């Protein structure tokens with residue numbers, strides 16, 4: 390498996406604006422996108438980066454709020470009303486090769502490969518097959534991120 394760096398942590402929240410204020414004003418994060426809707430994924434999204442220090446890199450956090458009760462994060466928020474860690478996203482060099490490898494290991498892939506918020510293909514692996522962690526696999530952007538807003 391060619392599995393690369395962690396791209397982002399997905400953090401489901403009930404109130405996106407309040408979460409942005411928290412990350413910006415309490416955690417010192419940089420808000421790197423305006424909040425935007427990804428209708429086809431059922432979520433409203435905002436990316437924030439922790440700042441890093443003394444030459445270290447910060448970390449990207451994807452704040453996610455449900456757009457409707459049919460959203461894939463709606464049940465999660467119902468069970469975790471304060472919000473919480475929803476998924477982790479790792480990069481790979483070749484999304485189709487990665488998908489074939491996960492399928493070959495008998496891991497349940499959730500839905501089709503689709504274009505994610507960074508403009509590259511993604512798929513999700515079921516948390517019950519990943520030690521309880523919903524896992525997003527994302528092809529590395531070729532030239533930085535292409536935000537979907």
Ligand SMILES: CC[C@@H](C(=O)O)C(=O)SCCNC(=O)CCNC(=O)[C@H](O)C(C)(C)COP(=O)(O)OP(=O)(O)OC[C@H]1O[C@@H](n2cnc3c(N)ncnc32)[C@H](O)[C@@H]1OP(=O)(O)O
Pocket residue numbers: 399427430432434451453461462464465474475476478499504505506507511513515516517521522523525
């Ligand atoms: C912004 C775009 C994109 C990007 O580019 O970054 C995104 O990140 S979109 C993020 C949102 N999209 C998704 O999450 C798509 C994949 N998710 C799903 O298909 C579903 O959410 C799910 C994982 C199948 C869960 O569906 P749900 O209807 O909520 O099922 P259950 O509530 O019945 O859960 C079954 C079982 O799994 C446990 N569970 C559910 N979600 C998680 C989670 N996030 N992390 C860990 N475990 C989770 C849940 O507790 C149930 O367990 P049991 O109670 O033991 O049965």
Ligand SMILES: [Co+2]
Pocket residue numbers: 397399451476478525
């Ligand atoms: Co994500």
